[in-house]
Amino acid sequence: VETVVFRLQEELERSAEGERRSEASYFAAPPEAGQEEEDEQAIRREFYDRQAAADDRSAVLAQELSQVLVSTEQVNVELDFWRDKAERMLRAQGLEEVPEDMQLALERDGSDDESADPQELTAASEDSERLAKEHDDELQACQDLETLLADLMRRSDAVMGCADEQRQLERELQGRLAAAEAEATAAAAAADREATRRSKAEVQHRQIQELRSAADEVPLSLSSSYKDVLRMRKEVDALRSRAEQTKAENSNLE
Numbered sequence: 590v591e592t593v594v595f596r597l598q599e600e601l602e603r604s605a606e607g608e609r610r611s612e613a614s615y616f617a618a619p620p621e622a623g624q625e626e627e628d629e630q631a632i633r634r635e636f637y638d639r640q641a642a643a644d645d646r647s648a649v650l651a652q653e654l655s656q657v658l659v660s661t662e663q664v665n666v667e668l669d670f671w672r673d674k675a676e677r678m679l680r681a682q683g684l685e686e687v688p689e690d691m692q693l694a695l696e697r698d699g700s701d702d703e704s705a706d707p708q709e710l711t712a713a714s715e716d717s718e719r720l721a722k723e724h725d726d727e728l729q730a731c732q733d734l735e736t737l738l739a740d741l742m743r744r745s746d747a748v749m750g751c752a753d754e755q756r757q758l759e760r761e762l763q764g765r766l767a768a769a770e771a772e773a774t775a776a777a778a779a780a781d782r783e784a785t786r787r788s789k790a791e792v793q794h795r796q797i798q799e800l801r802s803a804a805d806e807v808p809l810s811l812s813s814s815y816k817d818v819l820r821m822r823k824e825v826d827a828l829r830s831r832a833e834q835t836k837a838e839n840s841n842l843e
Contacts, residue, residue, distance in 0.1 A: 682727060783842055790835040797828040 800821055 678727065678731060682724075779842075783839070786835065786839060786842070790832065790839065793828060793832050793835065797825060797832060800825045800828065
């Protein structure tokens with residue numbers, strides 16, 4: 590990837606240099622005074638054609654360079670991720686550095702493979718295979734732990750979702766309970782008002798009965814109390830009207 594990027598950059602630089610040289614050669618050697626107009630137009634057309642071709646090539650190279658840079662960035666991110674993960678795993682296993690015996694064995698293998706002892710080579714090969722197997726086992730264990738962790742995270746998310754639903758249901762039930770309590774309080778207040786009105790109506794009814802009885806007991810032949818009788822009858826009629834209104838209100842309330 591770095592080679593491709595470097596090649597594209599070189600092509601861009603060469604294209605820009607070619608444009609600069611074309612412009613310099615054109616402006617450095619202007620046409621002579623006696624040269625025909627056709628030659629001048631041909632030179633200009635050639636210059637413009639070359640410039641347009643160079644611009645097209647530059648645009649294509651710039652696009653390829655941007656694509657390569659984008660793909661390189663993704664590859665670099667993945668490479669950094671796996672490199673960091675491998676370093677963490679090696680540090681967890683205490684393998685940050687190559688052990689001294691393995692380093693010496695590698696140096697001996699690189700310098701005198703032909704003169705090495707076959708038994709030592711076999712032992713080194715067995716140690717290498719054993720370490721590779723242990724490394725693979727550790728990698729598999731890490732993958733299993735990561736899978737288990739992902740499963741636990743999914744279960745935790747599910748439990749948290751259920752808890753949120755339970756809290757939402759609890760809030761809804763509390764709202765319904767508060768509304769029911771408010772309705773019960775309003776109904777109790779209405780019942781109290783209705784009882785008060787009925788009590789007042791009963792009192793007014795008793796007063797009407799008492800006034801009616803008193804009016805019946807008064808002799809109509811007594812001229813001195815005739816006006817009192819008329820007044821009492823008017824009061825009785827007024828109380829009767831009020832009693833009827835109260836009954837109508839009670840009926841509406843019921």
